[in-house]
Amino acid sequence: MTGPVRVYSRPDLENASLIVGWLEDVGKVGPRVIEYLKTHISAKMFCEIEPEKFFPLDGVAVIDDVAQFPMSKFFVGGEDGLALFESNQPLNERYKFLNDVLDVGQYYCKIKELYTIGGIISPIAHTSPRRLLSVFNQSEFHDQLRGFELEDMAWEGSPAINSFLLWAAQQRNIPGLSLWPEVTFYLAAVGDPKAAKSALSFFNRRFDLGLDFTALDSEIEAQDDKLATLRRENPEIDKYMRTLEVGLSLNEDEQLKLAQGVAEFLEKDRT
Amino acid sequence: MAIKLYKELKLESPDMVCGWPGIGRIGIVAADYLRRVISAEEVGEIEPWDFFEPRKVAIQDGLLKELEFPSNKFYYQRFGSKDLLLFIGEEQPAQGIGLYAVGEKAYRMANLVLDVAEKFGVRRIYTSGAAVAQIHHSLKPKVWAVPNNEDMLDEMRGLKNIFLMSQIEGRQGQSAITGLNGLLLGVAKKRNMEAVCLMGEIPYYLQASPWPYTKASISVLEALANILGLEIDLMPLEEMARKMDSGIDTFLNNLYVAEAIPEQIRNKIRESIERLKLDNESLGPITEEDQKRIMEQIDEFFKRGESGSDRAS
Numbered sequence: 095m096t097g098p099v100r101v102y103s104r105p106d107l108e109n110a111s112l113i114v115g116w117l118e119d120v121g122k123v124g125p126r127v128i129e130y131l132k133t134h135i136s137a138k139m140f141c142e143i144e145p146e147k148f149f150p151l152d153g154v155a156v157i158d159d160v161a162q163f164p165m166s167k168f169f170v171g172g173e174d175g176l177a178l179f180e181s182n183q184p185l186n187e188r189y190k191f192l193n194d195v196l197d198v199g200q201y202y203c204k205i206k207e208l209y210t211i212g213g214i215i216s217p218i219a220h221t222s223p224r225r226l227l228s229v230f231n232q233s234e235f236h237d238q239l240r241g242f243e244l245e246d247m248a249w250e251g252s253p254a255i256n257s258f259l260l261w262a263a264q265q266r267n268i269p270g271l272s273l274w275p276e277v278t279f280y281l282a283a284v285g286d287p288k289a290a291k292s293a294l295s296f297f298n299r300r301f302d303l304g305l306d307f308t309a310l311d312s313e314i315e316a317q318d319d320k321l322a323t324l325r326r327e328n329p330e331i332d333k334y335m336r337t338l339e340v341g342l343s344l345n346e347d348e349q350l351k352l353a354q355g356v357a358e359f360l361e362k363d364r365t
Numbered sequence: 366m367a368i369k370l371y372k373e374l375k376l377e378s379p380d381m382v383c384g385w386p387g388i389g390r391i392g393i394v395a396a397d398y399l400r401r402v403i404s405a406e407e408v409g410e411i412e413p414w415d416f417f418e419p420r421k422v423a424i425q426d427g428l429l430k431e432l433e434f435p436s437n438k439f440y441y442q443r444f445g446s447k448d449l450l451l452f453i454g455e456e457q458p459a460q461g462i463g464l465y466a467v468g469e470k471a472y473r474m475a476n477l478v479l480d481v482a483e484k485f486g487v488r489r490i491y492t493s494g495a496a497v498a499q500i501h502h503s504l505k506p507k508v509w510a511v512p513n514n515e516d517m518l519d520e521m522r523g524l525k526n527i528f529l530m531s532q533i534e535g536r537q538g539q540s541a542i543t544g545l546n547g548l549l550l551g552v553a554k555k556r557n558m559e560a561v562c563l564m565g566e567i568p569y570y571l572q573a574s575p576w577p578y579t580k581a582s583i584s585v586l587e588a589l590a591n592i593l594g595l596e597i598d599l600m601p602l603e604e605m606a607r608k609m610d611s612g613i614d615t616f617l618n619n620l621y622v623a624e625a626i627p628e629q630i631r632n633k634i635r636e637s638i639e640r641l642k643l644d645n646e647s648l649g650p651i652t653e654e655d656q657k658r659i660m661e662q663i664d665e666f667f668k669r670g671e672s673g674s675d676r677a678s
Contacts, residue, residue: 095666151548154541155545156530156539161560163554
C-alpha cells in the first residue's frame with residue numbers, strides 16, 4: 095500500500111461489496127447513508143487511513159462550535175459481509191488515497207464490487223420523488239443491474255472524487271457503480287433525508303438487507319412538516335415551491351431566496 | 366523517538382492540561398504557572414531530538430559537555446481530590462522557519478502526548494492559546510472555548526466568562542485553531558478522547574508583541590479552575606499583569622507620538638485602539654484594511670524597539 099493504513103482487525107470476508115460515502119456531500123447524503131447502514135448492519139470499524147499524507151495538518155477547523163478532524167474509516171458488518179468506507183475527501187495525493195481505499199478493499203475485504211454515493215443537486219421541489227442517477231465502470235455490471243430503477247447519468251465536465259474512484263476501480267477490473275440520488279437544491283446545505291432514502295432503498299434491495307426505515311421515515315416526515323409550516327408562514331416561499339411543483343423553473347434570485355429562507359428556517363428550528 | 370516515563374503512576378481519571386508557546390505566550394504561561402502553583406512533579410518527557418533543533422551547546426576545555434534541546438515534559442500532581450497531568454512543551458514542532466506546529470512531526474508529537482494520556486486513562490485534555498480579538502488591553506479578556514465533541518457544548522455554555530464560537534460576534538460558530546492546540550484537539554477526536562481548547566483574548570494590536578499577555582493567561586487559569594473545581598492563587602500573575610498593562614500604556618503612548626509614523630496614521634491608530642476601551646459593540650468593528658494598516662505600523666514599531674534594545678545592550 096502506498097500510504098499509512100492502520101489495521102485493527104482482519105475481517106473474514108470473501109467477495110464483499112464496498113460502499114463509499116464522503117463526509118462533504120450535497121444534501122449530506124453520503125454520511126447519512128453510511129451512518130444508517132452502519133447502525134442497521136451493526137458494522138464495526140476495522141481499519142483507517144492515517145491523515146498525514148492526505149490532509150493539511152496545520153490545526154483544526156471549527157464548525158458549529160466543535161473542532162473537526164479528518165477521518166477515513168472502514169467498517170464491516172452484515173450477514174453476507176458488507177464493507178463501508180466513510181471519509182473526508184482528501185486534499186492532497188488523491189490518486190494515492192483512492193488506491194489505498196481499493197487496496198484495503200481488495201486485500202482485507204476481497205471486494206467484488208464497489209459502490210459510491212454522492213448527492214446531486216436538482217431543481218426539484220422537496221415534495222417530488224428523487225431519481226437515482228447512476229454511472230457504471232463496466233457495461234456487464236450495468237446490464238446486470240437493469241431493473242433496479244436506476245437512471246443513466248450523462249455529464250461532461252470536472253470529475254467528482256466518486257468518478258475518480260470509479261475509474262481507479264476500473265483500472266483494477268473491479269466492477270463499480272456510482273449512485274447519485276437527486277437532492278432538492280434548497281436542501282443541499284441542510285440535508286435531504288429523502289435523497290438518502292432513495293440510495294438506501296437501492297442497497298436494501300441489492301443486498302437484501304431488510305432495513306428498517308422507520309427512523310428515516312420519521313425524519314422525512316418531520317422535515318416535511320417543518321417545510322409545510324414555513325410555506326404557511328411565508329407566502330413567497332410557498333409561491334416558489336409551487337412553481338417548482340408544477341415543473342416550472344425559478345430564476346437565480348428566486349432560487350437564492352428560497353434556499354436562504356429554507357436554511358434559515360430549519361436552522362432556527364434546530365437551535 | 367520515544368516517550369520516557371520516570372515512574373509508574375496509578376491515577377484516577379486524571380485530566381491533562383497542555384501548554385506550548387504561541388501568541389502572547391498565553392497557553393504556556395497558564396500551564397507553567399499551574400505547574401508551579403500546584404508543585405507538580407516531573408514524571409516523564411518526549412525525547413526532543415527527532416522534533417527540534419538543538420538550541421544551546423556547552424563546550425568546556427575543548428570538550429562538548431552538553432547539547433540542549435527544547436524540553437517537552439510531563440508533570441503530575443494530585444490537587445485536592447483531583448489527579449492532574451500536565452504537558453509543557455518549550456517549542457512547537459514546526460517545519461522550516463514557522464513557529465507553529467504543522468505537518469508530520471506535529472502529528473507525531475500530538476499522538477505521543479495522547480499515547481501518554483491514554484496510558485494514564487486521562488478523562489479530558491485541555492489545551493490553551495490565544496484568541497486574537499478587538500478588545501482593549503485594559504479590559505478583562507474573555508475565554509473562547511472549542512471542544513472536540515458536541516457533548517461538551519452545554520457544559521461550556523454555562524460557565525462564567527467562557528464563550529463558544531457561536532457566542533462570539535461575527536463568528537457564527539466557525540473558526541480555525543492553528544498549531545498544536547488545534548491538532549491535539551483533532552487527534553484526540555480521532556481517538557474518541559474529550560478535549561477542549563481554551564483561548565484567552567489578546568488585543569489584535571498586541572498579537573505580534575514579544576511580551577507575554579499575562580491577563581489572558583489569568584482568564585484561562587480562572588476558566589480551568591472553574592471547570593476543574595480548583596482554587597488557584599493568581600495574585601502573583603495579577604501583579605505581573607498590572608505591570609504589563611502599564612508597560613503597554615507606555616508603549617502605546619510612545620506609538621501615538623512616534624515621529625516616524627505620519628500624524629494622520631498615528632491619529633487613526635489612537636482612535637481605533639482607544640475606542641475599544643468603551644467595549645461598546647454599537648461602535649462596530651474596524652475594517653480589516655484598517656486593522657492591517659495598524660498592525661503594519663505596530664509591527665514596525667516593535668521591530669524598531671527590538672533593534673534599539675540590541676544596540677543598548
